[in-house]
Amino acid sequence: MARIGVLGGIAAFALVFALLFRLHPYAMGAERITQFFITEDGYLMLTLARNLAIGLGLSVSEGTIASNGVQPLATLIYAVAFWLVDGDKLGGVSIVLGLMVVIWIMAALAVRRFAGAVLGPDDGEGSGLRAGILAWAVAALWSVGPLSVRHSMNALETGLYVLCVVLFVLVFGRIAGQARRLETGEMLTLGAMAGLAFWARNDAVFLIASLFFVRFVYGWTLAAVGFARAFWEGLVAGGVSLVIGLPWLLHNKIYFGSFVPISGTSQSHAAAIGGNLDILPAKLFETMFPMLPLPGFAETSLPVQIVLSLIVLVVWSTFLWRIWRAGHPLRLALLGYSLFGVLQCFYYGTFFGAPHFLSRYLFPLSPLLVTAAVAQLIWLAGRLRLMRLAEAGLAASILLGVALTLNLARPGQNVQGHFQVVNWVRENVPEEDWVSAVQTGTLGFWHDRTINLDGKVNPDALAALLTEGHFFNYVVQNEKIRWLADWYGMAAFGEEPRGGFRDVFEVVVADEAQNLAVLRRVTPE
CATH class of the missing domain: 3.40.50 (Rossmann fold)
Structure with missing residues (x-):
């Protein structure tokens, strides 16, 4: 029990630290509130949100230029913040900071629930470590470290999108992972969750397609509900998600000539094919191991790319293999989540520009990849009878994430830049x-x-x-x-x-x- 207490205590400490660090600008004044967390693109979203709140619609440039260069759900939420203060800029930003903290808390709880569901009632190898403790450790590891702090507090949709992705995967796993026909209400629920994820970020189409595809194949084959029924389930759930997303799609097409927001077109129109593939292994590695950020010079080194690719592939694939072989209740959801990750890597690595944003685009995979790494660590330690060492390593990883986050507060380390x-x-x-x-x-x-x-x-x-x-x-x-x-x-x-x-x-x-x-x-x- 003492071992469990140590890891649980460190996880609790890290989560409290993560909360206080995200709140600390309030204690340091307006300059810290406006400059520490909010990124350049975050301010783009806040500009449209504020103009919407003061009656100028989705626009920039004093309301003279209509724009759709944002993700809609977060923009609407942030617009409420500015509406509450009649458009006051500092007041609105202060409320947005609080909203981001609330969204992070919800996302961290969702990650804990996800990790607990994946790890099961215990770690599966008789180590004595309960999944509840491990789940909190995963949530703590996910919550600390520079990448998590920056991505969850950037005034963009990133933190909200992670929340929607994890909730969608959990609901999908509970409903669609069973070998039976889905009820009408269940199909509608899946469609609603898919539509919500799309409103959070439009590349959720990859997640929707991945999850509904694996359910269709599973329903048609292993679940034995038949081709027609499996197709009907996907059609209904997909149709509901399309109906929910249709207002935004039509708005984009009618007023801006494309279903894709202009921000996406802007960032991808001059992208070289495969332009981000050289840094993809490093970004995936940092997403899986958030306490191990890599120096910039190592990201494009071919030997480093090969080693990092092998590490990520081995951990990810063996995790999925074990989950599927064990008949885990979430196996279908985890397979769909992983397929979503593959599509994300392919699209953003091959066809998209803005390499400096690749880490943010991959951040929705972080709950899956961090959980996979912890699950594999515990499994391997159980097989080798090195559980104390594994627990110490996990605790050290969390504390290292705390130290790296503290480093962000040093002068000149987290400069907004504009x-x-x-x-x-x-x-x-x-x-x-x-x-x-x-x-x-x-x-x-x-x-x-x-x-x-x-x-x-x-x-x-x-x-x-x-x-x-x-x-x-x-x-x-x-x-x-x-x-x-x-x-x-x-x-x-x-x-x-x-x-x-x-x-x-x-x-x-x-x-x-x-x-x-x-x-x-x-x-x-």
């Missing part, structure tokens, strides 16, 4: 002037008259990128743009000949130390 641009604009740009930038999440939230150039939330800029391959004509012809302000690299635009850009804009700030560049439209004499 407030130098916000501060310069506040101090130097007249209120009535319009500013433009490639990265307009943070700037666009704090300075309403900001026009986006990378197309994530600006359909006109995206159209220019898709048709011309650049936005320089768009900027030159949009005469209300008086300033451009962004990171230091923008200073190179001062020599850009396309569209006559260099004749229209002059560089007024090029500060590499501050990572800041500012250009101003030349006023004719």
